[in-house]
Amino acid sequence: MKRRGIKYLPRKAILIIHRYSLKYSITTSPYMNEILKGLSKRYRVYYLSYSSEGEHLSKYVKEISLPFKLLRGDRFLFLKSALFPLLIMLKLINARKIIREKLLLAFCDDGLPYYYYIVKKVIRTKTIYRMGDHMIGYLVDPHKNFVLRVLYDVLFTLQRLTLSTVDNIIVISDYMKEYLILNGVPESKLIVVPESVDTKLFESNAIEQERLKSLRKALNLQDNIVLLYHGSMVSWKNLDIIVKAMKLVTKKLPNIKLLMIGSGPLMKYIRSLIDRYNLAKDVILLGWIPYHEIPLYIALSDIGIVARKKMLANDFVLTTAFLQYISMGKPALVPKLKTLVDFYKKFSLCQYLVYRPDSPVDLSSKIIRTIHEIEEIKKHIKKAQYYVRLNYSHDVIMQLMLKVLNAIIEN
Incomplete structure (x- = not known):
């Protein structure tokens, strides 16, 4: 008893x-x-x-x-x-x-x-x-x-x-x-x-428009096209490729901005690249932000970028950042790595959103193409979004x- x-x-x-x-x-x-x-x-x-x-x-x-x-x-x-x-x-x-x-x-x-x-x-x-x-x-x-x-x-x-x-x-x-x-x-x-992926947190409809407007104003983005990277800055993520691609993209699309959330051993190197290519106005380093605020930045962005080197370990991963982008209905450019490519094959997105992981030229061309064909790509992303929210x-x-x-x- x-x-x-x-x-x-x-x-x-x-x-x-x-x-x-x-x-x-x-x-x-x-x-x-x-x-x-x-x-x-x-x-x-x-x-x-x-x-x-x-x-x-x-x-x-x-x-x-x-x-x-x-x-x-x-x-x-x-x-x-x-x-x-x-x-x-x-x-x-x-x-x-x-x-x-x-x-x-x-x-x-x-x-x-x-x-x-x-x-x-x-x-x-x-x-x-x-x-x-x-x-x-x-x-x-x-x-x-x-x-x-x-x-x-x-x-x-x-x-x-x-x-x-x-x-x-x-x-x-x-x-x-x-x-x-x-x-x-x-x-x-x-x-x-x-x-x-936390589909309740990473839900585009849950983001208040006033918060988006305030953030856009705080970052001085105005009517800019916004790219986003978020994650740790480590050697196996090829972040220099993104910065080098931005150097090429800004020559054709001067109203584009890249936000980079995160930190790590490569932060100092990334800063030096930004300075070398005179991209201080085009690439905004935000450091780490609270986890619960990341959906706000994804909602603000037009395109996400997943960065990974071409190496064995990266072939195994469907990254958390990738799932977060797709859960919120955002196109995400990904390197040509097996598990990521296999996912996009289901939705006929490889031709648009897969880039060669060692090529800033290829990434820059995919960024430009994605911007130009965004409406067509969003049709496919919508199907991927439903799939992710159902299965992941x-x-x-x-x-x-x-x-x-x-x-x-x-x-």
């Missing part, structure tokens, strides 16, 4: 691990808040990350903090990411002092390599790894030269061996699944759960992820 005033918690627990605290993980995993709420109905949920911001989503979600904070665009991102496996190990060694319930599952939701192996070995429970990025492929491009190819083979062989120790691997695309199978990862371990919404992916996690737990 339950006594009044006493809350009975579940006797079984799930541990979710991510570098970013809840406040920031939502930018890479829009479904995370809902996943935590859903799981907490049946289990005690622990969320382990770098120093949290204290966002307790329910009475059953307990945050476990590592030392330090990790922010978007953190200048010590690489160092803190390198320390992450060690800090995880030290924290989990004493896990029994924190997690009193029977631990059913560890869900490693961060795309970093190797740390999931430590999790599995230390806590010795069912472990799932979500491979949201092929991080080794970002750091070491195997197609660049022979030395990097050898280094990649060594690092990826180590990853393949460590992947064999976890119970299941959630991957973000069919192509990533195919690649892992070809490289010896058992198909039985692999489950595809694609990226998602965070509600849909959240339900799929919950179904996957519960099935693994109960298996």
Whole structure:
């Protein structure tokens, strides 16, 4: 018999691990808040990350903090990411002092390599790894030269061996699944759960026109055509191509502006390119802005630009930024990379919106063509928008992820 005033918690627990605290993980995993709420109905949920911001989503979600904070665009991102496996190990060694319930599952939701192996070995429970990025492929491009190819083979062989120790691997695309199978990862371990977009937040009809007018005025855009890039400024994103393309575009379309949201290691280099090409009036660097304000800037823009280098790791990704543009009905120019191209093929958009990732000339011509043929392109984008909102919404992916996690737990 339950006594009044006493809350009975579940006797079984799930541990979710991510570098970013809840406040920031939502930018890479829009479904995370809902996943935590859903799981907490049946289990005690622990969320382990770098120093949290204290966002307790329910009475059953307990945050476990590592030392330090990790922010978007953190200048010590690489160092803190390198320390992450060690800090995880030290924290989990004493896990029994924190997690009193029977631990059913560890869900490693961060795309970093190797740390999931430590999790599995230390806590010795069912472990799932979500491979949201092929991080080794970002750091070491195997197609660049022979030395990097050898280094990649060594690092990826180590990853393949460590992947064999976890119970299941959630991957973000069919192509990533195919690649892992070809490289010896058992198909039985692999489950595809694609990226998602918060369709309630990234909803064009939810944007107030007065806010748009105010923002346009604040940025002194007047009747300018607006291009937008938003995301981190890192080496695998080829941001110099966008700036070089702008140099060419402004010669033919002087009323065009490029907004760039984000920061990172390449920010200084991008500033130098803007100065070199005398584009200070045409390219506006905004730095990081709050996540919930990004839809306003997308609504303001005419065309989005996704920037990625031609490299193996980028072929696997249907980027979050891309899904955000399409969710709001905006044309998005994308580099010729497999998963992005496969998506656009469904809607006959490759001829308009796919550019060669190493060519500012090709990107500039696609920008100009998109502007000139915008009405025709929007007809196709409308179909893509419906498809994204139906299949990639965070509600849909959240339900799929919950179904996957519960099935693994109960298996």
